[in-house]
Amino acid sequence: MNMQPACRGKTMTSRERIVAAVHHAEPDCVPIDFGGHRSSGISAIAYARLKRELGISTGHVYVYDMVQQLAIVEPEVLDAVGADVVELGRAFMLDDADWRDWVLPDAAPCKVPGFINVEKRGNDSYLLSDDGVDLAIQKEGCLYFEQIHWPWLERNPEEQDFADLQEAFKYTLWTGIPVPGGHIPLTDDGLAELAAGAKRLRESTDRAILGIFGGNLFEVPQFLYRIDKYFTHMGLYPEACERLSEALCNFYLPCMEKWLGAVGPYVDVMLFGDDLGGQNGPLMSPTMYRRYYKPWHTKLWRRAKELAPHVNIHLHSCGGIEPLLDDLIEAGLESSNPVQITCAGMDPACLKKAYGNRFAFWGGGCDTRSILPHRTPDEVRQHVRELVSIWAPGGGFVFQQVHNILADVPPRNIIAMFEAVHLTNATYGFR
Numbered sequence: 338m339n340m341q342p343a344c345r346g347k348t349m350t351s352r353e354r355i356v357a358a359v360h361h362a363e364p365d366c367v368p369i370d371f372g373g374h375r376s377s378g379i380s381a382i383a384y385a386r387l388k389r390e391l392g393i394s395t396g397h398v399y400v401y402d403m404v405q406q407l408a409i410v411e412p413e414v415l416d417a418v419g420a421d422v423v424e425l426g427r428a429f430m431l432d433d434a435d436w437r438d439w440v441l442p443d444a445a446p447c448k449v450p451g452f453i454n455v456e457k458r459g460n461d462s463y464l465l466s467d468d469g470v471d472l473a474i475q476k477e478g479c480l481y482f483e484q485i486h487w488p489w490l491e492r493n494p495e496e497q498d499f500a501d502l503q504e505a506f507k508y509t510l511w512t513g514i515p516v517p518g519g520h521i522p523l524t525d526d527g528l529a530e531l532a533a534g535a536k537r538l539r540e541s542t543d544r545a546i547l548g549i550f551g552g553n554l555f556e557v558p559q560f561l562y563r564i565d566k567y568f569t570h571m572g573l574y575p576e577a578c579e580r581l582s583e584a585l586c587n588f589y590l591p592c593m594e595k596w597l598g599a600v601g602p603y604v605d606v607m608l609f610g611d612d613l614g615g616q617n618g619p620l621m622s623p624t625m626y627r628r629y630y631k632p633w634h635t636k637l638w639r640r641a642k643e644l645a646p647h648v649n650i651h652l653h654s655c656g657g658i659e660p661l662l663d664d665l666i667e668a669g670l671e672s673s674n675p676v677q678i679t680c681a682g683m684d685p686a687c688l689k690k691a692y693g694n695r696f697a698f699w700g701g702g703c704d705t706r707s708i709l710p711h712r713t714p715d716e717v718r719q720h721v722r723e724l725v726s727i728w729a730p731g732g733g734f735v736f737q738q739v740h741n742i743l744a745d746v747p748p749r750n751i752i753a754m755f756e757a758v759h760l761t762n763a764t765y766g767f768r
Contacts, residue, residue: 351421355545355735356605359649359672359697363732366762367725369755370699370737372410373422373547374608375402375516376653376675377700377737380480382443382744383751384408390748391417398447399436401426402516403455403464404473404482406441407741415544418755422735425548425604426518428534442480443744452520466513473510480744484510489561494570494577499584509560519549523592528599535603547651548604550596552589552637554582554630555611555620571625578629586633593641601645606672609637614656618681626661631668638669651699655740657681659688666696675740676701678724685727693733701728703738703754710746714753721757729761 348365349357357364372378379387381400388394391414399409409427410420430436436448439455449455454465460477473482488508489497506512518534521527538546558567558581571578597607611630613619619626638650652665652673657680665673678685678701685701692698701724703709708720728734736758742751 350543352545368421370422371420379742380744381408387748423544428538430517487563532599535600539603545605547606606649614658618657635668672697674699699735702736717753718757725761
């Protein structure tokens with residue numbers, strides 16, 4: 338099956354299209370992200386099926402994100418869907434010798450990064466730290482890895498000075514298991530490798546380049562203490578939580594300055610991370626956000642903008658974050674994904690009206706919870722066209738589905754989703 342061609346009569350490159358959109362200028366057509374970061378991609382199982390449906394038999398299935406079992410979206414597939422974004426990690430791990438053979442939960446062959454410490458024990462798989470601590474398990478029949486080790490589980494934050502923060506990063510699932518690009522240390526040699534790879538990627542593509550930095554303030558404590566423990570600490574030990582956010586910021590700042598010094602000239606979007614919302618709204622009150630996180634988000638985001646004024650400051654945050662948007666924008670945030678439209682307060686028309694002239698929505702283009710996996714291709718097309726017609730006018734919108742495409746999504750529905758974006762461009766005449 339062949340994809341519908343991307344919108345005809347394009348006058349912009351992919352990079353120009355993304356830059357225009359995030360600066361609230363209406364581009365020649367709606368820009369598309371597919372696999373440009375770790376929550377706009379696709380499960381390796383679903384990706385293998387999509388390639389077969391598209392008739393693409395070259396290449397392999399490369400699982401670059403072991404935790405979420407996400408596949409690298411290869412250039413042929415990016416071309417097929419008309420994608421305008423590529424993640425900085427695609428500049429690295431370019432030799433097959435950098436990868437090793439593995440098997441997906443459905444028994445299909447794949448390749449995983451050679452630097453990953455993964456072991457099969459019976460019917461289960463484990464991710465380990467470099468020195469052999471079990472960090473996560475993928476049980477038989479499960480599609481993803483789950484964290485099983487929290488280095489500060491028994492710690493009382495009131496009694497900590499957080500001097501061992503950097504060491505603790507090695508022993509959580511999300512900070513101890515890197516993805517390609519993230520595995521390169523910020524040493525002189527590592528920074529030179531990052532800069533050279535970023536430069537090569539920039540020269541090889543006209544797609545916008547998104548660099549993942551991270552800088553998580555709210556989530557990392559959950560990985561260190563366990564989520565229930567940290568939420569309790571937020572209520573019991575407010576001063577200690579403030580000190581931890583400050584310690585995290587002080588750790589990230591010099592890392593960010595080095596990282597931006599190496600890759601800043603070559604990236605268009607810089608991604609930070611913090612899942613601030615849930616299904617029913619923010620996971621903390623606006624008052625708690627302003628106390629525990631806003632001062633340090635502000636410091637990080639404004640410093641990043643000083644160092645790389647051209648880079649769009651972008652946050653990955655799931656959930657219903659609308660009550661926090663004014664504070665996030667004031668702190669320096671310019672765009673966010675995945676725009677989880679099924680959550681409280683995340684109605685597309687309301688968000689577009691209230692924030693569309695000062696904030697870019699990178700996502701919200703297709704409901705991945707109930708529409709994409711379960712409806713017919715025609716129903717998917719109609720759903721996507723309705724959403725794009727809300728989001729796209731006036732710019733400030735990059736199409737992506739709401740979070741990663743999971744293993745059970747039919748490939749024809751994925752194709753229908755991207756076809757609908759191009760059909761909407763043609764019907765509504767987005768320039």
